[in-house]
Amino acid sequence: xxxxxxxxxxxxxxxxxxxxxxxxxxxxxxxxxxxxxxxxxxxxxxxxxxxxxxxxxxxxxxxxxxxxxxxxxxxxxxxxxxxxxxxxxxxxxxxxxxxxxxxxxxxxxxxxxxxxxxxxxxxxxxxxxxxxxxxxxxxxxxxxxxxxxxxxxxxxxxxxxxxxxxxxxxxxxxxxxxxxxxxxxxxxxxxxxxxxxxxxxxxxxxxxxxxxxxxxxxxxxxxxxxxxxxxxxxxxxxxxxxxxxxxxxxxxxxxxxxxxxxxxxxxxxxxxxxxxxxxxxxxxxxxxxxxxxxxxxxxxxxxxxxxxxxx
Numbered sequence: 001x002x003x004x005x006x007x008x009x010x011x012x013x014x015x016x017x018x019x020x021x022x023x024x025x026x027x028x029x030x031x032x033x034x035x036x037x038x039x040x041x042x043x044x045x046x047x048x049x050x051x052x053x054x055x056x057x058x059x060x061x062x063x064x065x066x067x068x069x070x071x072x073x074x075x076x077x078x079x080x081x082x083x084x085x086x087x088x089x090x091x092x093x094x095x096x097x098x099x100x101x102x103x104x105x106x107x108x109x110x111x112x113x114x115x116x117x118x119x120x121x122x123x124x125x126x127x128x129x130x131x132x133x134x135x136x137x138x139x140x141x142x143x144x145x146x147x148x149x150x151x152x153x154x155x156x157x158x159x160x161x162x163x164x165x166x167x168x169x170x171x172x173x174x175x176x177x178x179x180x181x182x183x184x185x186x187x188x189x190x191x192x193x194x195x196x197x198x199x200x201x202x203x204x205x206x207x208x209x210x211x212x213x214x215x216x217x218x219x220x221x222x223x224x225x226x227x228x229x230x231x232x233x234x235x236x237x238x239x240x241x242x243x244x245x246x247x248x249x250x251x252x253x254x255x256x257x258x259x260x261x262x263x264x265x266x267x268x269x270x271x272x273x274x275x276x277x278x279x280x281x282x283x284x285x286x287x288x289x290x291x292x293x294x295x296x297x298x299x300x301x302x303x304x305x306x307x308x309x310x311x
Contacts, residue, residue, distance in 0.1 A: 022062075039076055130149040176206065
């Protein structure tokens with residue numbers, strides 16, 4: 001999003017170090033000469049770098065500075081000084097411009113697809129792993145749907161308590177119009193088995209939305225098993241498991257910073273990863289596949305019942 005002549009592409013911080021990268025447009029500023037970082041009227045020591053001028057008249061820049069408070073500093077203003085103009089912007093507004101430019105997630109499309117498939121009749125939704133682990137009950141996002149929450153942990157807001165690997169033993173076959181699962185698949189020991197279970201409980205033509213992670217810190221240890229790229233979904237949702245993929249997406253690019261730097265990490269932060277990996281799939285038929293292995297056959301630990309949302 002263009003914020004009055006400035007486009008912010010990245011804001012990140014690592015402990016007390018903050019980093020801003022973006023573009024200034026020559027039509028507004030002329031050639032960018034300097035950037036000043038100001039906190040409560042006082043100049044903040046910073047590192048400013050100018051990059052190339054692109055064909056569209058945008059000049060790349062980056063600025064780094066130290067700030068002790070966590071989150072997005074509310075007292076920081078950035079002054080852009082160009083040949084033709086000088087403007088001061090609060091960092092919180094520049095940061096918000098990034099958030100406003102983020103493409104809508106797949107949840108909106110999942111809702112539209114499902115409601116259109118049912119002529120906006122009341123939808124029966126199964127939320128796999130849907131307890132309020134981060135103090136938020138996701139079923140509230142679907143106020144006009146009949147939502148059944150299934151989770152391995154008994155808690156207020158959970159309707160069915162069981163291991164998702166075995167959920168078809170408790171749920172009626174083809175009884176749900178749609179299935180959603182958010183930040184759960186990384187904790188599923190055998191996600192391929194869960195896909196078969198989903199096939200059994202969802203109606204033909206029903207849509208599935210799964211959101212999990214491609215790059216994120218370990219959490220809920222020892223039950224943290226997997227990370228998924230956008231290509232990984234092809235192994236789980238395919239014609240053999242009874243699905244077709246409608247769309248995949250990876251979101252929220254994350255840099256990977258090793259705690260101990262060696263030469264082999266030289267380009268690690270450039271390659272990076274994505275916090276989120278999502279897929280929308282549609283059931284196109286039943287599957288004759290099975291995986292007759294239980295969690296107890298291969299694992300001797302139980303799921304840790306953390307409810308604070310922390311890693």
